[in-house]
Amino acid sequence: MYLDPDDYDAHELRRIARDTQRSRDRTNGHLEDRSPFRFDNPLFDKGRRPASEALRSSQLEQLLLHQSRGEDDSVTKPYLKSLPDKYGAERVVFDWLEFLVLKGGFKRAMDALQYYQTVGWLTDDVEERLRDYLLGFSAEVEDPTELDVDDHLLSLVYVARLASMV
Incomplete structure (x- = not known):
């Protein structure tokens, strides 16, 4: 499913990304949040102002x-x-x-x-x-x-x- 980022605010996009990652993790038996959009991810903070x-x-x-x-x-x-x-x-x-x-x-x-x-x-x-x-x-x-x-x-x-x- 394609999501157009312009249709959502930033909080909603982060929630969608977390939910998507969590559903993937559940299929592998994991429940941890591996979302690339989480705030403590060093890759996310690199270019962020x-x-x-x-x-x-x-x-x-x-x-x-x-x-x-x-x-x-x-x-x-x-x-x-x-x-x-x-x-x-x-x-x-x-x-x-x-x-x-x-x-x-x-x-x-x-x-x-x-x-x-x-x-x-x-x-x-x-x-x-x-x-x-x-x-x-x-x-x-x-x-x-x-x-x-x-x-x-x-x-x-x-x-x-x-x-x-x-």
Whole structure:
């Protein structure tokens, strides 16, 4: 039976692989899990990157795609002069702000927006609107951490994505 990996999530594929291997082992009288997809398999870990690194790599590729799609090479600051009025754009805004709050907490998210305005990624009006959206977030983060360079690069991807929707 052929399984198309695109039809399943990663956990489901791992379960299928384990079940297949276990059924093979039962025919030989063995019950141990010899799945090549188990987490402690050194062959599986060789080319594996942490999920956060893979996500950031994917986001940076998207940033390059957004940049290469521009018809003219005159990308100027501020990159995001206004927030798009589309539902999809609002979803991107909420995802971005949720990322900032869950990673760094409410105060650091506010500081990040101010920083992005200072370096010219956002206009004053966009920063103000984003702060208004941010006031709607009430989640307390147990262990907030400082935002690092990768987090700011991911924010730049969100800015580019929103700028492409205007």
